[in-house]
Amino acid sequence: MDKKYDAKALAAFATGLFEAAGLDEAKAGTIGPLLVEADLMGHTTHGLQLCAPYLKALDDGTMEKEGGPQVLSDRGAVVTWDGRRLPGVWLTARAVDLGVERAKLYGTASIAIRRSHHIACLAVFLERATRAGCMVQIASSDPAVSSVAPYGGTEPLFTPDPIAVGIPTxxxxxxxDTSxxxxxxxxxxxxxxEGKKLPGAWVQNAEGxxxxxxxxxFTDPPGTILPIGGKEYGHKGYGLALMIEALTQGLPGHGRADPAEGWGAGVYVQVMDPTAFTGEAAFTRQIDHIVERCRANKPVAGGPPVRLPGQSAIAxxxxxxxxGVALYPGIIDALAPWAEKYGLVPPVPISAS
Known part of the structure; x- marks a missing residue:
């Protein structure tokens, strides 16, 4: 990861690709910068690496280009959308923004989305809410994909089922941002x-x-990714997966019980406005106290100071x-054919580290 690129140039390039692929300015202008945001925060598997697969999905029609979500239900503080296979990054950004707007009215707001396309990195959406002084949680699953077995099993059933929470301080x-x-x-x-190994025994073969x-x-039959807790305490991740699948498939009413439609997502967004509870000052007093206690906590001998989730990503x-953004090798190369197809020029590195 030695080549660095200007972040604004990358965002403009990605936006241009999505516009050339048929997305309107609002959709493209949301997706491109948020993919780059993931790379800025160090989430290199869920940033611009997804740009080429998204472009392919737009090209082959498995990602819808036009229009907005279908509103299935709107009860003020609770909204359900059919995402219609529209770009998931755009849908999720819209859902968080709507959640903030409604939470300011009702104190809390929940948006469930079915049939969204893939939503990329959950962490990049969180500050849309925390900047407004709100707490937010986002969860996602893909009912068409299975790679994680239930605890004690060996057959794939769940996706990694990510969940993210943003807390203002x-x-x-x-x-x-975890899963x-x-x-x-x-x-x-x-x-x-790349023919490399994982840092630990994080997966299991088909025999367990x-x-x-x-x-x-990638064998036949395939092995599976282990839930959080691994072989010993995987019941913890198993329970979390069941909760996330209930939020992202049960509430929007579409999931594994339905025919698979291809790579996509079920999404759940909940936004909470502390002013509707005991007030912003009381909320901030409690959270800031916890933050300071964490930072003041004596670290392991020889280890770095205790840090808060997101601290490294923000830095x-x-x-x-x-x-400059240090992109993972191969990302720009994967986008070169799309740039050629649409007559765009990829950004050049601004430096090499």
Whole structure:
């Protein structure tokens, strides 16, 4: 990861590609910058790496280009959309913005989306709410994909089922981005393609033996990604997966019980306005106290100071915004054919680290 690119140039390039592929200015202008935001924050498997697959989906018609979501239900504080296979990044950004607007009215707001296309990195949506002083949670699953077995099983059933939470504070927000599984499809796929191993025994083969080799996921029958807690305590990740699938498939009413429609997502967004509870000052007092207690906590001998979730991502974003984004090798190369197809010029590196 030695080549660095100007973040604004990357965002403009991605936006231009999506516009050339048929998306309107609002959709393209949302998706391009948010993919780059993921790379800025260090989430390299869920940033611009997804641009080429998204362009392919637009090209072959598996991602819808025109119009907006169908409103299935709107009861003020609770909204359900049929995403109609529209770009998931755009749908999720709209859902968070609507959640903030409604939470300011009702105190809390929940938006469930079925039949969304893939939504990329959950962390990049969180500050849309925390900047407005709201707490937000976002969850996602893909009912058409299975790569994680239920605890004690060996057959794929769930996706990694990510969940993210944004918590406003008196300073930088807390940005939690985790999942019900130990690792993701994006990372295992990347490492398998590069012939590399995982940092730990995060997967299991088809017989249920734990492994650090992502190749076990690509056998016939396939192995599976382990839930959080691994072989010993995977019941914790299993329970979390069930909750996330209920939020993202049960509430919007579309999921694994329906015919698979291809790569996509079920999405759940909930926004909470602290002013509707005991007030912003009381909320901030409690959260800032916890933050300070965490930071003051004595670290492991020889280890770094305790940090808050999102602290590293925010620091990376600041450094990359000023010094350039270090893209993972191969991302620009994967976009070169699309740039040629649409008559666009890829950005050139501004430096090499």
């Amino acid at each position: 008196g300073g930088d927000p807390i940005l939690i 019900a599984s130990i690792t993701t499809n994006g990372l295992t796929g990347r490492l398998h393609g 033996a734990a492994s650090d080799d992502p190749a076990v996921l 990376k974003r600041a450094a990359s915004s000023s010094g």
